[in-house]
Amino acid sequence: AARWYEKQGLIHETMAHTLAAADYSFAISVLKQRAAQLWIQGEAKMISIWIMALPDALLQNHLDFALLSILKLLDLAQNMPERQWTEARTQSEQLMTRLKRVLYSEWKGSLSEVEMGRIHNRLHILYSLMDIRTALLASDIQEVRRLAQQIQPLAAQEQAAWKKIPLSGLFLSAQVLGDVVLLLPDLLAVKQQALQEQDYSTALVVMCWLAGALLYGGHLHSLHKECLHVQDLLKHLGSQIAIAAYPTLDLAFLFYAWNQLDKAQSSLQNAIQHARHWQDMTVLVWSYSLSVKVFLAAGKLAEAEQALQETQRLIRETGLTAYASEVMAAQVSFWIAHQDLSAAEAWTNRFLCDAAPSEYIHVEEYLALARVYLAQQQYASCLHLLAQLLSKMEGMKRHWDVVQILALQVVALHSCGEVMQGRQVVIRLLTLTEPEGYVRVYLDAGESMQQVLKTLLETSEDDGAHTTVVSLSFVSTILSAFEQEKCRLPLPQQAPHALVAQVGTQPHTHASSVLVEPLSRREQEVLRLVAEGATNQEIADHLVISLTTVKKHVGSLLTKLTAENRTHAVARARELSLL
Incomplete structure (x- = not known):
C-alpha cells in the first residue's frame, strides 16, 4: 500500500503505511527524495514527526538529514506567533536530544573526527538559532548580532542552508541597526550557492532578503527584477512558501516609490x-505600517486609520517592539495628515531619543521628527537632524533613505530662504532618483x-545652466505628477508645514470668499456626508469613527x-465650491 501511494505522489499516506509496516529503510528513502519539495511547501513539522518515528539504528546513518530537518522546522517557525514557535522549538529540542544520544551511543566510534566536528557545529548553530529568536523578541538587537557573528565561522564551509542561519541573524539585526545594504555581497554569494545546490527553499529565502537589501540600497530596478525572479521560481516549483510574502511587500514599497x-x-493586500495564512507577524506589522502611508497618499484617511490601529494591535499582541519605531512614524504621519499638530508636538516633547541618530537606526521615526519640525517651522532643528541622519545613511549606502532626507532638506532650505543651497540639493536629488524612477518622494x-522644481525648470530653460546635469524631462514628469495629484485628491496635496504657513501668513479677505482655515481631508469627507443628509451616527458608521469624533x-x-448650522454649512460650502 505504501508503495502504491508513493507512486500516486501521496506522501502523507505513503509515510503512514510505511511506518505502520515498519519499513524504515523505505521511509527514509522516500523522505530524502521528497524533502526538498516538502520543505518548500511548509511541511517541515511533518518531516520532523516522521523522523522521530524512525529507530536509532537508522538515524545513526542519517544524522545530517535529521539535523537539516530541524533547521528547516525552526526556520519556518521563526516569524510565527509564540505558540507555534514554542511547539516547533519543543519538537526540535526533543529530536536534538535524541540525536545527541545516538551520537554518543555505541555508534560513536563509526564516525570520523571530521564528521563529529561537523555535527557538533550544526548542533551549536541550531541552539544559536533558538537564542536569536529569544533575543529578537526581547529587542536585544546587539545580542542577535553577537550570536550571528559567533556562529558565522562554524558555517563558513557548510552548505547554503547552514550558512543562511548566521546570515539570518545578521540580516535581522541589520534591519534595525541599518547596515543591511552592506550584506549584499554575502546575500548574493549564498543565493548563488543555494541555486547551484538546487536547494530552492534556501535560495528563495535568501532571495527575499536580497530583495530587502536592494530596497534599502535604493536599487529599484534590480529589486523589481529580483522579486519577479522569486515569483517565477515559485511558479516553476508550483509552490508557495511563508517567505514569499516578503518580495510582495517589497513590491509595495517599490510601487509606492x-x-x-x-x-x-494590491501588493499590500x-x-x-x-502573512495571515502563514502566521508571519513581522510581515503583517510591516504591511499595515506601509498601508498607512499608501492610504494617506491616496487620500483615504479612514482606511489609513484602520491600518494604523491594526498595526498597533499587532505590536501589543506579538511583542515585536523592534518594529515599534515604524509604527510610531506611521502614527505621526496620520497626525500630520489630520493637521493634529498638537498631538505631533506632544510626541516630539516626549521623544525618547535626543533628536540625534543613535546606534539604533529608527530612521522612519527620525524622518517623522523632521517632518514635525517642518510643520512647526523649526527649520534649523530640522536641518541639523537631517544633516546627521544623512551622514549615517550615506555611510550605510541606504539610498532609499538618502533620497527622503534630501527631499526634506530641499523643503527646509526653501522654507528658510536658502534658495541656492536648496537648488544644489534638489539637483543632487534629481541625479540620484531619475535612474531608478522615484516620484512619490x-x-x-x-x-x-x-x-x-518649477523654478529650476524655468531657470534651466532660460540659461541652459543645468541641462547637462539634470534631465528637464524628468523634472517635467514630476511636475505633471503634482498636477495629476491635485486632480485626484479633494484638495491640493500639500506638505503639512505649507498648510501651517498658509494659515499663519495669508491675508484673509471677506468671509464669503475664503475659509478661515483649510478643511482637513476628514472634514471634507464629513462635509460631503452632511450635504447628503446623513446623521451624525450614520457618518460615524460610514467612516468607522466614534460619534464623539463626528461631533468634533x-x-x-x-x-x-x-456657519450657524448644518444647512448653513452646506450652503457656505457650495458658495466656496467645496461641494
Whole structure:
C-alpha cells in the first residue's frame, strides 16, 4: 500500500503505511527524495514527526538529514506567533536530544573526527538559532548580532542552508541597526550557492532578503527584477512558501516609490493575506505600517486609520517592539495628515531619543521628527537632524533613505530662504532618483518641492545652466505628477508645514470668499456626508469613527465655514465650491 501511494505522489499516506509496516529503510528513502519539495511547501513539522518515528539504528546513518530537518522546522517557525514557535522549538529540542544520544551511543566510534566536528557545529548553530529568536523578541538587537557573528565561522564551509542561519541573524539585526545594504555581497554569494545546490527553499529565502537589501540600497530596478525572479521560481516549483510574502511587500514599497498607488495597495493586500495564512507577524506589522502611508497618499484617511490601529494591535499582541519605531512614524504621519499638530508636538516633547541618530537606526521615526519640525517651522532643528541622519545613511549606502532626507532638506532650505543651497540639493536629488524612477518622494514633500522644481525648470530653460546635469524631462514628469495629484485628491496635496504657513501668513479677505482655515481631508469627507443628509451616527458608521469624533468634526466645519448650522454649512460650502 505504501508503495502504491508513493507512486500516486501521496506522501502523507505513503509515510503512514510505511511506518505502520515498519519499513524504515523505505521511509527514509522516500523522505530524502521528497524533502526538498516538502520543505518548500511548509511541511517541515511533518518531516520532523516522521523522523522521530524512525529507530536509532537508522538515524545513526542519517544524522545530517535529521539535523537539516530541524533547521528547516525552526526556520519556518521563526516569524510565527509564540505558540507555534514554542511547539516547533519543543519538537526540535526533543529530536536534538535524541540525536545527541545516538551520537554518543555505541555508534560513536563509526564516525570520523571530521564528521563529529561537523555535527557538533550544526548542533551549536541550531541552539544559536533558538537564542536569536529569544533575543529578537526581547529587542536585544546587539545580542542577535553577537550570536550571528559567533556562529558565522562554524558555517563558513557548510552548505547554503547552514550558512543562511548566521546570515539570518545578521540580516535581522541589520534591519534595525541599518547596515543591511552592506550584506549584499554575502546575500548574493549564498543565493548563488543555494541555486547551484538546487536547494530552492534556501535560495528563495535568501532571495527575499536580497530583495530587502536592494530596497534599502535604493536599487529599484534590480529589486523589481529580483522579486519577479522569486515569483517565477515559485511558479516553476508550483509552490508557495511563508517567505514569499516578503518580495510582495517589497513590491509595495517599490510601487509606492513609483507613485503607482493602486499597485501598491494590491501588493499590500496580497502580502497581508499571505502573512495571515502563514502566521508571519513581522510581515503583517510591516504591511499595515506601509498601508498607512499608501492610504494617506491616496487620500483615504479612514482606511489609513484602520491600518494604523491594526498595526498597533499587532505590536501589543506579538511583542515585536523592534518594529515599534515604524509604527510610531506611521502614527505621526496620520497626525500630520489630520493637521493634529498638537498631538505631533506632544510626541516630539516626549521623544525618547535626543533628536540625534543613535546606534539604533529608527530612521522612519527620525524622518517623522523632521517632518514635525517642518510643520512647526523649526527649520534649523530640522536641518541639523537631517544633516546627521544623512551622514549615517550615506555611510550605510541606504539610498532609499538618502533620497527622503534630501527631499526634506530641499523643503527646509526653501522654507528658510536658502534658495541656492536648496537648488544644489534638489539637483543632487534629481541625479540620484531619475535612474531608478522615484516620484512619490517629491509628491510627499509637498508644494514647496513643486515650487523649487518649477523654478529650476524655468531657470534651466532660460540659461541652459543645468541641462547637462539634470534631465528637464524628468523634472517635467514630476511636475505633471503634482498636477495629476491635485486632480485626484479633494484638495491640493500639500506638505503639512505649507498648510501651517498658509494659515499663519495669508491675508484673509471677506468671509464669503475664503475659509478661515483649510478643511482637513476628514472634514471634507464629513462635509460631503452632511450635504447628503446623513446623521451624525450614520457618518460615524460610514467612516468607522466614534460619534464623539463626528461631533468634533461637524463643530470644526461650522467654525471654519462661519456657519450657524448644518444647512448653513452646506450652503457656505457650495458658495466656496467645496461641494
